[in-house]
Amino acid sequence: MSWLNEFDDRLAALDAQSLRRRRREVVPEQGARLNVDGESLLAFCSNDYLGLSQAPELREAVRTAVDHYGVGAGASPMVSGHSVANAALERELAGAVGLPRALYFYAGYATNASIVPALVGEGDALFSDALNHACLIDGARLSKAVVHRYRHADLRQLDALLAASPARRKLVLSDAVFSMDGDVADIATLHALCERHDALLLLDDAHGFGVLGPQGRGALAAVGLTGAGASPRVLYMATLGKALGVAGAFVAGPDRLVEWLLQKTRSYTYATAAPALLAEAVRASLRCVLGADGEHRRQQLRARIAQLRTGLAPGADGRIDAAGWTLMPSDTAIQPLVIGDNETALSVMAALRDQGLWVPAIRPPTVPAGTARLRIALSAAHDAADVDTLLRALRMAAARTAMATA
Numbered sequence: 001m002s003w004l005n006e007f008d009d010r011l012a013a014l015d016a017q018s019l020r021r022r023r024r025e026v027v028p029e030q031g032a033r034l035n036v037d038g039e040s041l042l043a044f045c046s047n048d049y050l051g052l053s054q055a056p057e058l059r060e061a062v063r064t065a066v067d068h069y070g071v072g073a074g075a076s077p078m079v080s081g082h083s084v085a086n087a088a089l090e091r092e093l094a095g096a097v098g099l100p101r102a103l104y105f106y107a108g109y110a111t112n113a114s115i116v117p118a119l120v121g122e123g124d125a126l127f128s129d130a131l132n133h134a135c136l137i138d139g140a141r142l143s144k145a146v147v148h149r150y151r152h153a154d155l156r157q158l159d160a161l162l163a164a165s166p167a168r169r170k171l172v173l174s175d176a177v178f179s180m181d182g183d184v185a186d187i188a189t190l191h192a193l194c195e196r197h198d199a200l201l202l203l204d205d206a207h208g209f210g211v212l213g214p215q216g217r218g219a220l221a222a223v224g225l226t227g228a229g230a231s232p233r234v235l236y237m238a239t240l241g242k243a244l245g246v247a248g249a250f251v252a253g254p255d256r257l258v259e260w261l262l263q264k265t266r267s268y269t270y271a272t273a274a275p276a277l278l279a280e281a282v283r284a285s286l287r288c289v290l291g292a293d294g295e296h297r298r299q300q301l302r303a304r305i306a307q308l309r310t311g312l313a314p315g316a317d318g319r320i321d322a323a324g325w326t327l328m329p330s331d332t333a334i335q336p337l338v339i340g341d342n343e344t345a346l347s348v349m350a351a352l353r354d355q356g357l358w359v360p361a362i363r364p365p366t367v368p369a370g371t372a373r374l375r376i377a378l379s380a381a382h383d384a385a386d387v388d389t390l391l392r393a394l395r396m397a398a399a400r401t402a403m404a405t406a
Ligand SMILES: *Cc1c(COP(=O)(O)O)cnc(C)c1O
Pocket: 107, 108, 109, 110, 112, 133, 135, 175, 179, 204, 206, 207, 239, 240, 241, 247, 248, 249
């Protein structure tokens, strides 16, 4: 029998463990609502933190760009794909994050998966936070460097690992905002450790760019390691499909490092450039983010975060406490409500869905065993009534859980 037939059994095994994933077909509606397989749901699962994916300014930028540039880029940026729009975007991104130079990629996953192997290789050493995003992990694997994983946010352990490593080239990898916990890395200490041990720091700010720092300039700007304070040993990476509401990513930093990445990153050289229409959409988005509109959207987002945290704080509602649920300490748009066991997390997700709410349950192995959670993602597209609706539904579900376990 051909091994190809085994895929039926392997898929059945996924079903047996409730691990088979299914996609929903969605159409955006008003605000944070999505039409999902024909049903209108209030969504708390999007990383469109500022609601910019639906902004009229971005739509208009794309319409104009299509008339001017057409659709596809036609070739790698190393050949004829590097449009004047993409070049302008790179200068604007560098300016926005206060770093000397930026390189614009068509996707965030591909960026990290391929810049890590461009920077280090066999005989070199990588140091990676245990909760880093999959694309950093995959980049580490591709690089063939020795990988040292340190416990999440345990910078003492990182210090010890860096000190013990005999490698001459050391690269530290960290998310700036951790995607399943919503906490922010201690970037100042990470940078200080890199100075002490002559290491390079690569920060992935997929969830911070547009939201954190002055004018949304990101997590690195928030700690002053940009502009006059820019460091020769930091590479800053951020994505453009989350708070920026479009698609793609960029890496920014010292000229010699960015120039090296331009020369050696395979997903840059051997992939068709991002279409100019997307670069123009990002440029329009960046203007919003840095301007009064962005400030207003960030205020909205902060208000929703405060509203949710107040509503779920210990003591605020006995039902949440009685169910044993805990909101993790996060100041960002990612607000994880830890429920504990997988079945309860799934049944709460289902109960919310019955009430027209889409809040994703995240289970191991994406998160540690026993910490299944609802990953509540807030956005400037939510209004106060949306968060109230969520709070009411969570309280009802908590009361049911507390009763079932009493
Ligand atoms: C989403 C995400 C990426 C991938 O970016 P895409 O542009 O969606 O491919 C990379 N890193 C982190 C931390 C992310 O959350």
